[in-house]
Amino acid sequence: MLATARRKIRHVVLIQQENRSFDHYFGMFPGAEGFPLKDGVPDVCVPDPMTKKCVKPYHDASDKNSGGPHGAHEAAADIDHGKMDGFINVAEKGKTGCADPDDPDCSGTTTDVMGYKDESDIPNYWAYARNYVLQDHLFEPIASWSLPAHLFLVSEWSADCSVRGDPSSCTNNIIGPATNQGAATADWAWTDITYLFHQAGVSWKYYLAEGSEPDCEHDEMECPKVQQLAAVPSIWNPLPNFDTVKDDKELANVVPIERFYDDVENGDLASVSWVIPDEDVSEHPPALVSKGQAYVTRLLNTIMQGPNWDSTVVFLSWDDWGGFYDHVAPPTIDANGYGMRVPGLVISPYAKRGYIDKQVLSFDAYVKFVEDLFLLERRLDPKTDGRPDPRPTVRETVPELGDLLNDFDFDQPPVPPLILPDKD
Numbered sequence: 001m002l003a004t005a006r007r008k009i010r011h012v013v014l015i016q017q018e019n020r021s022f023d024h025y026f027g028m029f030p031g032a033e034g035f036p037l038k039d040g041v042p043d044v045c046v047p048d049p050m051t052k053k054c055v056k057p058y059h060d061a062s063d064k065n066s067g068g069p070h071g072a073h074e075a076a077a078d079i080d081h082g083k084m085d086g087f088i089n090v091a092e093k094g095k096t097g098c099a100d101p102d103d104p105d106c107s108g109t110t111t112d113v114m115g116y117k118d119e120s121d122i123p124n125y126w127a128y129a130r131n132y133v134l135q136d137h138l139f140e141p142i143a144s145w146s147l148p149a150h151l152f153l154v155s156e157w158s159a160d161c162s163v164r165g166d167p168s169s170c171t172n173n174i175i176g177p178a179t180n181q182g183a184a185t186a187d188w189a190w191t192d193i194t195y196l197f198h199q200a201g202v203s204w205k206y207y208l209a210e211g212s213e214p215d216c217e218h219d220e221m222e223c224p225k226v227q228q229l230a231a232v233p234s235i236w237n238p239l240p241n242f243d244t245v246k247d248d249k250e251l252a253n254v255v256p257i258e259r260f261y262d263d264v265e266n267g268d269l270a271s272v273s274w275v276i277p278d279e280d281v282s283e284h285p286p287a288l289v290s291k292g293q294a295y296v297t298r299l300l301n302t303i304m305q306g307p308n309w310d311s312t313v314v315f316l317s318w319d320d321w322g323g324f325y326d327h328v329a330p331p332t333i334d335a336n337g338y339g340m341r342v343p344g345l346v347i348s349p350y351a352k353r354g355y356i357d358k359q360v361l362s363f364d365a366y367v368k369f370v371e372d373l374f375l376l377e378r379r380l381d382p383k384t385d386g387r388p389d390p391r392p393t394v395r396e397t398v399p400e401l402g403d404l405l406n407d408f409d410f411d412q413p414p415v416p417p418l419i420l421p422d423k424d
Contacts, residue, residue, distance in 0.1 A: 009350070013314045014317075015296060017318045019067060019283065024326070025318075026125075027327075029126065035116075047088065050088075057325060058116070061121055062112070066113075066285050067285035068323020072143060090113075127418060129345060133352055136358060137402075141336070144336075147177070156193075159389075161188065167243075185241075186241050197375075206276070207256070210229050211280055212280070213234060231254075260273070260275060265306055301420065328341045352409045361401065381394045
């Protein structure tokens, strides 16, 4: 099957949105492992220490959400040793003036972390799930916030490096190896996937929407706006600070998102593309869900109407859970994660139509897939990649990780483009 995939898939596009859990978007999707139901309604509840009551998931049609804190400490508290019952407590403590949930000043404070969307709220996402592949056991690779997740997306690790340019000086960091300001000058000395791409002559681009960053440092829910530019390293633009990207003289591969539309329409897609939003279209609370869905739909419509559609696969996911409830406890792979369950969609002419993938997956599976497809199964492995670093785990090889090839059927009639309204 891998040999067939190599013949038919020549372009992999990774679209990364922000801060939604699987249950928040697909907890009511038929056939998926969503909420346990009784009489058609969710039959789980989470304690609210402020009201001393238990809160069940409820339909929240609001286009604007608040979510909750979502750093490493909050992930541990939300998961609560697999009980998955800390979400409301964490969200209430994250609100200004509510460090003590018994404080009278907190009376009347509400959170929306138990709210969920249904097909009426995100019709396009549900349409993609019905027509292509929905992954209902895709987990954030690290139990933490956005910066570590984005570092894993391109390098399979999150670390601090004490000596610039020295991979051996890097040490594991789950909490966050930099702040907004620090991310602009950080030195990511360990090895990222573009190093192997460069050696093998595999083309890549990182498309960044220029505007404001779609998250705050660590677990904050509100913060001053930070400008996001393709030419400036930042939390959601980490590749320019990787030594390998600079040494390989590939900084010009990080470009504004407008280039994506031109490249797709002209048939100039790279072998591997990452597509990263700005705050306005990110779906990161308080950004509007409708704006994010419209933006993603425009990206997908452009791909489906372009000349590379018949040789492309799109992996769409959300980088972390944003504090929203999910009832599935993540597996423990190593000290870093996995983190919380997030939505995952596979969109391609060769994707199994209407299929729900129940394998255990994480963003590690994306890296493994492109390694299998374009690098003859070479790995980001310090023992073999020629650039040793002390990462604790070669994530692509852990036995728990599923295989994305299972999401494809190369013998089926190609699934046609699904052109959907792209107005918010």
